[in-house]
Amino acid sequence: MLTDEDVNLPATLSTFELRLLEPAKIRLFQALGTTRMTEGEERSWIKVSPARAFPLSDPDHYIGLLDGNGKDIGLIHDPALLDPDSRSLVAKDLERRYFVPQVDRVVYVKEEFGTIYWTVETDKGESDIVVRNLRDNLQELSPTRVIITDIHGNRYEFNNFQRFDTKTQALILRNL
Numbered sequence: 001m002l003t004d005e006d007v008n009l010p011a012t013l014s015t016f017e018l019r020l021l022e023p024a025k026i027r028l029f030q031a032l033g034t035t036r037m038t039e040g041e042e043r044s045w046i047k048v049s050p051a052r053a054f055p056l057s058d059p060d061h062y063i064g065l066l067d068g069n070g071k072d073i074g075l076i077h078d079p080a081l082l083d084p085d086s087r088s089l090v091a092k093d094l095e096r097r098y099f100v101p102q103v104d105r106v107v108y109v110k111e112e113f114g115t116i117y118w119t120v121e122t123d124k125g126e127s128d129i130v131v132r133n134l135r136d137n138l139q140e141l142s143p144t145r146v147i148i149t150d151i152h153g154n155r156y157e158f159n160n161f162q163r164f165d166t167k168t169q170a171l172i173l174r175n176l
Helices: 086-098 165-173
Strands: 027-030 033-037 043-045 047-051 061-068 074-075 103-112 117-123 125-133 137-140 145-149 154-161
Touching: 027 086, 033 047, 047 086, 047 145, 103 165, 125 145
Parallel strands: none
Antiparallel strands: 027 033, 033 043, 047 061, 061 074, 103 117, 117 125, 137 145, 145 154
């Protein structure tokens, strides 16, 4: 078996401790608009953000908790095992973090000096989107599915963008 010395890697680069959190010991709560957490009587964090480890393939399991600096606290295998208040708070935080409206129809699109202005109908209602430098704000999920991030950091999913008007298709294809 190889050791850190055999590979010449510092211990901090070659080791990673995955810390599984026990849902029975975890309590999440809101204070002053911030999600906070206690772990039994031992530890507490004044700012916690949940994030999905596998947001597409397994969104209901393996929820990571990050501290205020974005550092890993640990991983909850099944958030359904949390107490009802904690589970509800995690669900709300995840919904806010992964909020991505689905674009159903492009009402208007205009490109001007590298900025694209869209008016779209989504599954959450009509929205105006402004995107600068589309190439840097376009994420291809599949050959016909993309996510576009606007100037405010909001994300919009264009599922099967080939069904939209030719101008929209051309803008997306040119920037993939």
